[in-house]
Amino acid sequence: MKPLKSIFNNPKAVTAVSLILAITIGIFWYIKINKDRSFVVESNGNTATSTGNSSSTQNLSLGFLAGGRIKTVSVKAGDQVKKDQVLATLDAGSASGAVTQAGAAYKSAQANYNKVTNGATGPTIDVAKAAVNTAKINLEQVTNQQETLVTNARRKLYSDSLIAQPDSTAIVDNPIITGTFNGAEPGDYYLFFDNFNFNYIRFGGIERGTADFSQFSKPLGTLGLQITFPNGSKSHTQNDSWIIHIPNKDGGNYTANLNAYQLALQTKEQMVASAQTTLDQANANLASTISSARPEDVAAAQAQMQNAAGAFQIAEAAYKNTIITAPADGTVISVAITPGQIAVPNAPAIEFTGSTNPSK
Known part of the structure; x- marks a missing residue:
């Protein structure tokens, strides 16, 4: 001691x-x-995180972030699972469709952005040039076709029922006028004899010249008309004269011919204008295709792509909220849900134990 x-x-x-x-x-x-x-344990969506060590075995409570009818439950108590393995899903038809639609919209916006920034390719320019050439040919064909229709309608109007009207009622033997008048403007022909010479007849007005005095059809000028004196020089004097009105407004078909001519003019104007518009549009498209991208076009395409990307991310996140996945390799302890039930957001659905490492 x-x-x-x-x-x-x-x-x-x-x-x-x-x-x-x-x-x-x-x-x-x-x-x-x-x-x-x-x-x-802290709940974090359809997984759970622990406030323990950086790498340890933990018990986690998993649940859906969204509500809805449960479609599948792929595990039972005691199952071994791998990280990111799907454990349960909700009926997510609309959410899945939204992801597909948003993804397609994003790809389209991305393609448009690339098209704007990269500029047109050789084949694209060739197609635009071909469209211009086709429009030019079409304009030429339409113009020629419509001019022909207008010309025919005008000739019909100017040539129908032409007569040589005598200046005196004493003249009873009048010449006969035939042929198709090819002139572009209306007017009058004046016919008269030169003294006592009945070998020819003079004319003035639309044209000036002489025509053979004959019982047979002879040219009256150069614009397509013919003149005939059926009875020759009988009963004619040097004072006889006639006038030919072009068109003959007293003719029985004058009104119908005039309406047809005016309609042909209107149709020509409309058809040619339409063909010209098509050509103008083709030229504008070619110029736009060849020109480099403008800053405002690039900015607009980029904004569209970013907007589509955001919509895709939102749709994808909403779809992921309908799925429970394993946060790590581990074991299912218990399952509190079955297919067909209505899931409540953030409610415990599957108990899980596994080795987690939040730093990874």
Whole structure:
């Protein structure tokens, strides 16, 4: 007992013994606390994260972020699962369709952006040039066709029922006028004899010249008309004269012919204008195709692409909210849901234990 008493009477020895006891007790309780420690779990969507060590075995409660009817439950208690394996899904028809639609819109916007920034390719320019050439040919054909129709209608109007009207009612033997008048403007022909010479007849007005005085059809000028004196020189005097009105407004078909001519003019104007518009559009398209991208066009295409990308991300996130996946490799402890049930957002659905590493 004497050595023990000597120790307690020695302050340095007492201090050393106390320090050893304190260290021993501290180590014991540190091991005890870490061995019995329980993990605190925080819900995070359809997975769960732990506030424990960076890599450890944890019990997690998994649930849906969205509500709806449960479509599939792919696991049962005791199943071994791999990270990102699908454990359960909701009926997500509309959400899946929205993802497909948004994805297609994004690809279209992206393609348009690339088209604007890259400019037209050789084949695209060739197609635009071909369209211009086709429009030019069409304009020429339409113009020629419509001019022919107008010309025919005008000739019909100017040539129908032409007569040589005598200046005197005493003249009873009048020449006969036939043929097709090819002139572009209306007017009058004036016919008269030159003294007592009945070999020819003079004319003025639309044209000036002479025509053979004959019982057979002879040219009257150069514009397509013919003149005939059926009875020759009988009963004619040097004072006889006639006038030919072109068109003959007293003719029985004058009104119908005039309407047909005016309609032909209107149709020509409309058809040629339409063909010209097509050519103008083709030229504008060619110029736009060849020209480099303007900054405002690039900005607009980029904005459309970014808007489509955002819509795709939103649709994809909404679809993922209808799926529960394994956050890590592990084991299913329990399953509290079945197909056909209505899932409540954030409600515990599957208990899971596994080795997680939040840093990865």
